[in-house]
Amino acid sequence: MNLSQKDKLYNWHPYTQHKTAADFPAIVKGKDALLWDENGKEYIDAIASWWVNPFGHSNKIIADAIYKQLTTLEHVLFGGFTHNRAVELSEKVLSILPSNQKKVFYSDNGSTAVEIAIKAALQFFYNKEERRTKIIAFEDAFHGDTFGAMAASGISFFTEAFQGSLLEVVRIPVPTQDNEQEVLIQLESLLYSKEFAAFIFEPLVLGAAGMVMYEASALDKLIEICKKHQVFTIADEVMTGFGKTGKTFACNYLSQKPDMMCLSKALTGGTIPMAITTFTQEIFDGFYSDDVNKALFHGHTFTANPTGCAAALASIELLCTEEIQQNIKQINQLHLQFQEKIKTHHKIKVTRVLGVIFALEIKTEGQESYYGGLRNKLYNFFIEKGIILRPVGNIVYILPPYIITKEQLQKVYGSIEKVLEIV
Numbered sequence: 001m002n003l004s005q006k007d008k009l010y011n012w013h014p015y016t017q018h019k020t021a022a023d024f025p026a027i028v029k030g031k032d033a034l035l036w037d038e039n040g041k042e043y044i045d046a047i048a049s050w051w052v053n054p055f056g057h058s059n060k061i062i063a064d065a066i067y068k069q070l071t072t073l074e075h076v077l078f079g080g081f082t083h084n085r086a087v088e089l090s091e092k093v094l095s096i097l098p099s100n101q102k103k104v105f106y107s108d109n110g111s112t113a114v115e116i117a118i119k120a121a122l123q124f125f126y127n128k129e130e131r132r133t134k135i136i137a138f139e140d141a142f143h144g145d146t147f148g149a150m151a152a153s154g155i156s157f158f159t160e161a162f163q164g165s166l167l168e169v170v171r172i173p174v175p176t177q178d179n180e181q182e183v184l185i186q187l188e189s190l191l192y193s194k195e196f197a198a199f200i201f202e203p204l205v206l207g208a209a210g211m212v213m214y215e216a217s218a219l220d221k222l223i224e225i226c227k228k229h230q231v232f233t234i235a236d237e238v239m240t241g242f243g244k245t246g247k248t249f250a251c252n253y254l255s256q257k258p259d260m261m262c263l264s265k266a267l268t269g270g271t272i273p274m275a276i277t278t279f280t281q282e283i284f285d286g287f288y289s290d291d292v293n294k295a296l297f298h299g300h301t302f303t304a305n306p307t308g309c310a311a312a313l314a315s316i317e318l319l320c321t322e323e324i325q326q327n328i329k330q331i332n333q334l335h336l337q338f339q340e341k342i343k344t345h346h347k348i349k350v351t352r353v354l355g356v357i358f359a360l361e362i363k364t365e366g367q368e369s370y371y372g373g374l375r376n377k378l379y380n381f382f383i384e385k386g387i388i389l390r391p392v393g394n395i396v397y398i399l400p401p402y403i404i405t406k407e408q409l410q411k412v413y414g415s416i417e418k419v420l421e422i423v
């Protein structure tokens with residue numbers, strides 16, 4: 001039995017119907033933008049392993065930082081203790097976030113970062129003896145798979161089985177040129193009810209929805225309305241954070257500042273699971289009291305794990321180098337050139353680019369489902385060609401690691417041109 005077959009004996013994979021799933025390639029090695037499976041087949045990782053890996057696989061600088069930390073202090077509990085790495089990382093992260101972000105809460109993944117933001121919003125009002133139990137989110141949003149995060153997520157088949165057990169969330173459409181005014185009015189009319197604690201959103205790009213993009217100016221207006229009604233705004237930058245949109249954070253495109261931010265995916269350069277939720281002073285102060293019951297009762301065993309912190313510090317340092325910043329610009333330029341070249345293709349409905357993110361929608365008859373037939377055809381075509389892309393329905397997107405070479409990226413573009421011939 002090879003690894004792929006053995007895997008089937010033991011493992012239950014995410015988002016997988018095992019009855020119909022093929023054998024999964026068993027990856028045994030990675031370097032930079034490349035991965036190799038047990039048969040020596042090479043793959044270009046054109047989605048940075050689910051958006052986590054900007055600096056390439058087996059990155060030596062991050063690996064060295066992790067090794068050094070593991071042999072100095074691998075872990076210590078964060079309840080009742082602190083450590084140098086958490087202090088350094090918080091100071092660093094706050095120095096690159098919007099200036100109103102003042103406090104850092106650590107957890108393990110994007111979903112927990114979102115849970116913490118939602119819990120903080122609800123408890124903030126509870127602590128003031130105000131009853132605000134609902135939140136607002138976008139249609140087709142994705143905020144994670146734990147209960148709170150899942151409630152905020154709007155991709156319906158992800159959450160269908162759990163309706164009735166979820167926090168109450170009211171959805172507004174993602175603003176477009178056509179509906180912006182209506183969306184603003186809808187949000188404002190909702191907020192008069194005083195039932196809402198927060199509005200959570202993926203700023204500028206809805207990743208899991210298929211890299212759906214909207215304007216910063218529209219988001220600014222939505223945030224402004226929330227501020228007017230004292231409803232907290234939560235920017236879920238789990239996907240967009242750390243350079244993906246061409247700026248360090250998508251929120252850097254805004255004039256307004258969100259009250260809370262969620263970070264995870266690229267935080268440690270794709271090495272160690274870790275997440276951060278950040279808060280304004282105002283939110284922190286809503287828990288600051290002589291009354292112990294007003295504390296935020298949330299924590300995870302591995303909160304602020306020093307090894308994760310060391311990986312994140314090395315990763316942020318890499319992000320800030322001239323070389324990586326140039327790479328981000330170059331990928332954006334190449335995406336724009338590719339977009340010019342194929343946007344009029346008769347099989348393409350629309351293309352979009354922001355930062356290192358490129359997406360195109362293939363024209364289809366009717367609605368193409370998330371994991372439907374066309375999606376599987378596209379996915380298998382790319383895998384066959386040794387390129388890892390995970391189309392969403394009829395949407396093909398690229399979100400490469402920043403260290404992908406020009407040649408590798410051209411190969412990815414070439415494979416997309418070829419796939420358009422067979423769909």
Ligand SMILES: *Cc1c(COP(=O)(O)O)cnc(C)c1O
Binds near residue numbers: 142143145208264
């Ligand atoms: C992936 C993602 C999450 C969930 O992160 P996990 O680490 O998978 O729990 C939350 N929000 C956004 C925007 C994401 O892209």
